Amino acid sequence: MEKKKIVIIGAGPGGLAVAMQLSQQGHDVHIYEKAAQIGGRTAMLKQDGFSFDLGPTALNMPNVITGLFADCGRNIQDYIKLVSLDPLYSLYMGDVVFSPSSDPVKTKAEIARLFPGEEEHYDRFMRDNAKKMVYLLPLWQEPFPSLWSLFRLRTLRALPSLTLGNHLVDELAKYFEDRRLRLAFSFETKFLGMSPWETPGAFSVIPFAEHYFGIFHIIGGINRLTFAMSEIVQENGGQIHLNQHVQQISTANKKITSITLDDGAVITGDYFFLNADYAYTMSHLFTESKAPISLKKLAKKKYSCSAFVIYLGLNTKLPLNVHTVLFPDDFRIHMDEIMHQLAIPDDLSIHLTYPDAVDKTMAPQGMSTLRILIPVPNNESKIDWEKESHALRNKVFKIIERKLAITDLESHIVTEKMITPYDWEHDYHIFKGAIFSLTHQWSQLGPFRPSETPAIKNMKIVGGATHPANSLPFILESANIAVQKFNKEHT
Known part of the structure; x- marks a missing residue:
């Protein structure tokens, strides 16, 4: 493959994952980040000797992270230290404190103690969602470039697992009688920026994944992951330019030709990946007549x-x-x-x-x-x-x-x-302050989430607004999909 100059806007986990893979392939990779440090919403906040994770504080589905590092010829354990949490969390619901574990024996005992008779329902929930995960996982790992993608054989096979028409609370009602237990297996949807009464039933795989894979803390905070990712980019010869705010994206003949920084520097490239907040980028960095989506259409989306x-x-x-x-x-x-x-x-x-x-x-x-x-x-x-x-x-x-x-x-x-x-x-340039980006109703999933546009041929979009969804493992999957599509275009 011919070596390309890759320009990435935003040093969040999606942009860093793209940079890891393309620098590993030998491309000339440059990331431009407005902040003084890498990470985007997954950055470190330091103050008076104390360190905080700015955004996400927990890691689940660590297999996605491990796979990304392995694809770049690295062992994740050489870069970060993962601690499996037990309990996963403590949930204070009225007079009940529920502290589930990634150990199913412990969780069943906890359910039996607090919600007698529901423990066998937990086994059924885990079995059914393990099967659901088998069908849904491939859909998270491949692009949905158009509506026709919905009619692929793999997608059609997954239709029963999508539980169309059901919301998450409807799905959980099939398993748990106590409303508090349903809440314990659905509250995570607030990190999709939605209510479980509006979240599609397919997302029952998220609490399943937490219970099956566990939840992990990274010593030093989740920000250590993005720091490790930046180390690999630089080991591969990629460059990360901090304190470089992109002021404008210029286009011509259906291609991005350059980006302009606040100091007036004009940066050219062969291919561009946008990892800054999607709606902010579309509404602020392109001139309205050149933006891949109009401000009117942006306003109609649900945040x-x-x-x-x-x-x-x-x-x-x-x-x-x-x-x-x-x-x-x-x-x-x-x-x-x-x-x-x-x-x-x-x-x-x-x-x-x-x-x-x-x-x-x-x-x-x-x-x-x-x-x-x-x-x-x-x-x-x-x-x-x-x-x-x-x-x-x-x-x-x-x-x-x-x-x-x-x-x-x-x-x-x-x-x-x-x-x-x-x-x-x-301060952080997140459209409407909607930190979990676009919501995840059916009208904004799969082919209805932004990834690229015919209007611009040398651009891909990665991050929480894109397919498959907004959470750290899904953001990394969005980067994998973008790299997959880039490689297909250039081989």
């Missing part, structure tokens, strides 16, 4: 919720597992308030990440870090976050102290940072 995030450096230790979720009394009303009423919920859902439970490297000795994530509406809501932030922060602290019996959290804070939906949009 995920956002998040209000608090990062705390503490001068104490807390009796927490790595992941703890505090649920509102009625999760359905909670998600409806976020997704449809576009209001800050009265009763909050709070996801706490406390790496010190297994990792002593992210805080000074004797101290610890705590990240608090609260799903909230994206910026379609027009909420004035400068006005609302302080009251919401105080409400969150009171809920944590009450539900976890933690006294005076405020007095232990050494350092603190808050990121609101406004900040996600204006």
Whole structure:
């Protein structure tokens, strides 16, 4: 294959995965990243000696990561240290605290203790979703270039597993009678930016994957993965240009000809991969007449919720597992308030990440870090976050102290940072502050997710907005698909 100059916009995991593979193949790879560090939403946040994961804090389906490193001739264990979490998380649902394990014997015992009679339903859920995964996995690993892709034999064989017409809660009702147990196997959809009452039933494979493969913490944080990926790119001769904000993408004759940086530098290339936030890129980096999608069509798409995030450096230790979720009394009303009423919920859902439970490297000795994530509406809501932030922060602290019996959290804070939906949009260039990108209803899956366009022949799109979905393993699969299509075009 002829050596090409590859230009990648954005040093998030999708762009880095493309860069790893194409630099391994001998191409001249250049990544341009607006921030001072790699990672995108999977970057490290450092403050006053404390380290935090900016975005994702857990890794599942590690086989995808392992395969990517192996394809580049590397052993992942030479770059990062994975810790399998047991329990996976602790879920506070009313008067019940459910702490499942990747060990099915332990999980069944926990279900039998809290939800007597439901433990055998767990076995059936795992068996059925193992079969579903066999049919769906190939669909995640190949492109859907057009509507005709839906009629491929492999897709048609998978149709029964797609459970068309069913939402995730409908699927779970086939297995679990207790609504709290259904919630325990569906709450992950908030990280798809959706409610389980609107998420397609096919996504039951996500809780299955967590229970089957486990959930992992990376020592030093998930950001260590993107750092390791950048090391491989540079070992292969690729270059990563930090603090290089792309101001404009120029096109001619159905091709991208160059990108222009803030300092006026014009960068040319043979092929371009866009890993920056999809909707932001389409609406800000192209002139409207040259963009592959119009602003009118962008506005019609459905975007995920956002998040209000608090990062705390503490001068104490807390009796927490790595992941703890505090649920509102009625999760359905909670998600409806976020997704449809576009209001800050009265009763909050709070996801706490406390790496010190297994990792002593992210805080000074004797101290610890705590990240608090609260799903909230994206910026379609027009909420004035400068006005609302302080009251919401105080409400969150009171809920944590009450539900976890933690006294005076405020007095232990050494350092603190808050990121609101406004900040996600204006500081991190995420369209509408929708940190989980496009939602995942059927009208925005498969061939209906962006990947490329006939309007531009030397461009591929990777990341959370593309096929197959928004989560770290799926983002890496999007990169694999993009590289696969690039190689097919150039052989």
